[in-house]
Amino acid sequence: ADADADATASLVEQGLMEEDEFGSHHALGLGASRGTEDDDDDVDPSLYDEEEEDECHESPNTEYWGELSKGVLANGNANRADTARACCESCKKNDVVCNAWVWDPSSKACWLKKTTTYQPPAYDPAKITFTSGALHPTQPRYAAIAKSKRDREDPPFCLHTMITSNGQPYMNWQTRVFHQTWREASQTRGSPLRHFTRVLHRTKDDELVNEIHTVRIDPTHPECDRGCDYAVKDRARAIAEWTKLPDARRCSHVLMAETDYLFVRSPPPGVLLEKGHSYGFLFGYIIPWHADAMPASREFTQFMQREGTWRKGLKIEDVPQSGNAPQVMHVDDLAKVAPTWADLVEFGEDNAVIKKVFGWVRDMYAFDFALASVGIEVHYPPVPFNKLMVQPPADVRLGAASFMHYTWSPILSDKTGATRWRFDKRQFQGAAGSSPDFVALEEQPLPPRWDPKAGYKLQAGEVVTEEGLALMTMMAEAFNGGVRALPGKFPEGYDSLADVANARTT
Template identity: 40%
Template sequence: PLGGDSPGGDSPGPSCDAGDFIEHAEFWGDVVVDGTQNLKTSASTCCEACAKIRSCRIWVWNPDTKQCWLKADERERPEPVAEGASVAWTSGVLPARKGPTVKYAPAKDVADPPPPPKCLHTVLTSSGNAYMNWQTRIMYQTYLKHAAEPGSVMKAFTRILHRGKDDELMMEVPTMRFDPNQGKCDTWCDYPVADRSLAVAQWSQTTDSMRCSHVMMVETDYIYVKSPSPHILMPPGKAIGFEYSYIYPQDLNMKRVYEEYMREHADELGRSEWKREKFALPRTGNAPSCLNVEDLRRVAPLWAEFVARTEKPEEVRKALGWLRDMYAYDAAALAVGVEHVVAPTPRTPLMAQPPADETIGDAFLLHYTWGPEIYDGKDEKLWVFDKRSYGGGQHQRGPYRLSEIPDPPRWDPAAGLQLQDFFQPRTLSESKLELIRLMIDEFNEAVGKLPRIPKGHKTLEEAQAMAA
């Protein structure tokens, strides 16, 4: 990790006292480690395995099958779901672990810091799961390639990892790790991005955030295809975002959350005039976006606050769904007065999304989220690339084996090339095909530079242990 001292892993876990073991009792909870894949010879070794994982509070061991299930439970006092002589399991509950496992040098401790140089610091957020990590490796390689271009404004890269322990990419990708609110997301949870905003807010207060004047927030499934123009480095108070048509500027649920907060805190923000303004969220999200680092320091804590406020009540959480993190970012930017200039492709200077977009325009990022399928005029499938099935699918053991993607077909005006039914009209133009080809070329070039085992590990087994 950059910018401070880190123990490089979990803090010492709680001790396992045989007197605390509960025989003939079973507990439920969110699975941290699947017991069918985690056999232990005794209850003690099962407990010790739980103690090594910050998010684990409950261990359940079967003396017959040797299965050791490790589970998370956020309740103050978990209770067994079954007890008695007929229950084979031996279980235990460990105390919740609190406090940070990592510490970094805070920016506020730097006396009279000089203004940061005018440059761009790429910031990528991740929960560190194996699916996001193969994408991260590729993204970082494309960053390195284009940051090396003459005159590039890209001068720094940090992966912000919201996870309770280090992972297999700590020594390959510049990383700062921050403890998540949802410890269970180290393995699986239904909304891991809920921890993103707090991690970004914490990072923005470290000395690592002082390296450049501007921050470029990206996702793991983006790739750089060129270095951005210096024109995206906007003055304080202005930012560049990417237009998402599914964000509604007057969303009523987010309006209620926003107004409730502003009634309580507008004076603290110096925004007493907010009531006279029309409520209009920018149609964007946190990524991709480029903003002044000082503006990020104002936006990020409030972004985290709005994320928390969209989790409850239940009707707000359900209404906003997976977009609540994006809406929270937009509301935070509106609240502190950071104007986001947004535009769709091809007018945006940020990103294009093959094959939805016809051309790259002025963009320097490509987003491979659409999973293009190419068919001939007889509807025979010729080619496909979908990140969700790459490397065997989303739930493979990390680190993934990376492989190059076959080249898409060459342009042939007589072939009647077309896309899958999702796209209407289905016709695949020559320019769309060339945009797909650019994406695949950059992707494959990055794959070709990456070893099977991430940097810093001697064996695949060592890397797999860190990925677990």
């Protein structure tokens, strides 16, 4: 204990850790800005070369599914357009009943459609000759408050990236790599990325507190320190507690992220929206009103009605198809949403129906119900127009995205059936990435080069295109770049496996 106290005192003296008014110590690791002159200044969006969004969202070799619009010339054979842009304009003129369009460049047919969910369009350069698009709801950008007019409580216009962790080795090696890719992206001219915080829901510090700015919150479920049946059950409550701290108000907006993300560029300032609006990601498997989901959705709504958090007139169809990450929202909105989210997560952990029906995404559903209860409108343009995330190999184009989620674990084989490449984060544990204690990270092999004769396929039989292979290669290169950028083989402040193991057990 004396050795730990001496180490903490040394870190405070070096400026790598600070003590708050309650006597708690918080790491000020790499990427944390402390006492710099521009901490209170707004990000200047004009410095970022952000393209103006095209409301037509034109995408070649795609087709949007949806019902044909009613009451307009929806049938493409009766509604000709010389160009894709003209087809889009036809949809815009009938925007009450049209929000998606499909144009055939050969026949000039223009189909007008109405879709209730903005799922990514079907995309296949080899088979689809159509060009299509969708008219997404307008995203109201946040108007930064001038520094001279801000109250003391008003944070500066910028984006604070926040992740959560229970400190398990499996999450910690992911965190180290993600943090390095964030650091590089944050150096982009005009980037809104300014601060990075790891919210650690754990009973004691772990080996990363010297390397990454960390705020530790005592968990509701301390048994999760050593692993539990649902590792994120403390996440919502920890975020709710974090929003009460000054650390949460270092920027106007928070990007809630996951440890298994990889930045490939900075998100544009345009993802910072007005209060009452958030910029998220549409998950096709989150459908609160689906017949299979309804038993659990009713459990949530009945609980919220008893608690008085279900707004009058709110319908299950109003619950968004998103999740807590990735999500960009004003810190004041997050402070409103998080307590209800945390209550729903705790309720779900004691509810057999919710655990069975919603499974491992039950805290994502809980977040969506909390968003609806507060009245936050989520904007989530589909890939390739989403400015936050893609998930290779499910997505084959980077599009407008800023980071990748490497959760789908592609396994690439050729026409002979031989495995040519795999990228499975779950196999990194105990191998190149981690172990029950800690193993230094290593770079991972890249996919093979494109060969049109190789017949590349994924594990479920999906044909791999040259474009899709290029995106998977970019993902692996981003991971390796993060590994190379690490400050050392071991986390900051440690020189051996024994040191790391000791930090986790004492």
